[in-house]
Amino acid sequence: SVNFNTQKDDFDLIKNMHIRGKIKNQEQEILWNRYIDFHKNLYAYFQNMLENLSKRFNEHKIILRPHPSENHAPWIEIAKRLNNVEVIFEGNVSEWLLAADVMIHNNCTTGVESFLLGKPAISYQPIYDSLIEHELPSELSYKVNTEQELFNLVERVINNEVEHKHYIQKRELFAKEYIANVDEKLASENILEYLNEIDLKDSSAHFPVKENITIKITNLLKDIKMTLKSPSRVAKYFVKHDAYDFQKFPGLSIAEMRDVLTSFVKATGRFSDLEVIQIYKNTFCIYKP
Incomplete structure (x- = not known):
């Protein structure tokens, strides 16, 4: 929703992309408008889903973490009428993922982070567009298309009826196509090894x-x-x-x-x-x- 629910009320993404030289022809403009329309519709689906999720799991705390670039105010207004929902944008997302029973997203890198942390992530896809979707976060998550499928899966995860470790093992091979060091040494160590090979004079x-x-x-x-x-x-x-x-x-x-x-x-x-x-x-x- 970051491209529709913008922080600036009068922000025109298409005009901004033209000025920045990101849109150079009509074909690119059509694609960006398609991108915005997709997120506009998805934004509405997630708003409705949040209210129904809150009612279905009223004994559970639901933390909504907006994207850093989007307007948080609409989410805060929705949360005011939902007793078990809080909009929190504090701390590293990894800490919240580790503390959560399950994470719900769409097309978000938190799906990848959840996978790497061994936490269940669900990609809620009430609408789908192959030109817009990012394959990796969706493929490393459980995928559902309807609210009923989503709520049933959330309930199964909460009740420990999903063998998530087995799922991670099955998806690890796919993850390795994108992530070089899934089960090897840290990226920081690899980076330092390459840096140490550079012949730089002390200054x-x-x-x-x-x-x-x-x-x-x-x-x-x-x-x-x-x-x-x-x-x-x-x-x-x-x-x-x-x-x-x-x-x-x-x-x-x-x-x-x-x-x-x-x-x-x-x-x-x-x-x-x-x-x-x-x-x-x-x-x-x-x-x-």
């Missing part, structure tokens, strides 16, 4: 990094040119733009980064010889002194 670094005012002004002018129609909309643009950015990423502090590093040490028994320093806004350097 001194000075923190914090000084802001390049020319680049900042250039980017600012580009944003204004891309999104504004008239000077009268400037103030409105900045207010909405800041709120949108904050919703997607509220920022990161040096204290939070140190907590992350401490968590890595506790979880792996490694990295105790590393330190972290802030080099720019929301930008940090993890290094070995």
Whole structure:
């Protein structure tokens, strides 16, 4: 629903895509309009499903986690009249997946994350379009088309009537076609091995990094040119733009980064010889002194 339920009320995706050069011909515009219409219809299906899901499983807590880029307000309004539904956009999604009995999605990467965490995910597909659907998250999830199928499957999962470990084993071969290290060492280790092969000369670094005012002004002018129609909309643009950015990423502090590093040490028994320093806004350097 992120392409229909937008954070900005007056946001025109098609016009924005033209300005950014993402739509270059009529064929591409038709495809994008098809994409928007699909999500508009899907959005309505999910709203109806949420209310019925709440009634069917009224003894269970339902957490609705909106997409970072979409408008959370409509979901919050719906949740106000549903006693067992909360709209929560906090913390890493992995923590919520681990705590959940089951996760419901459509065409979302959380389906992949659920699979990798060993948690049941259901892809609810009341409508389907092969040009729009992403194969991986759907194929790593149980697929249903109707609310009745969805609710029956949710009930079976909650009652431990689904052999999910067996399902994971069956889908693991498919997952390996997309994910290189399903059962091997971490991606971070592979990346570091490649980086270590690069012959780079040592050089001194000075923190914090000084802001390049020319680049900042250039980017600012580009944003204004891309999104504004008239000077009268400037103030409105900045207010909405800041709120949108904050919703997607509220920022990161040096204290939070140190907590992350401490968590890595506790979880792996490694990295105790590393330190972290802030080099720019929301930008940090993890290094070995």
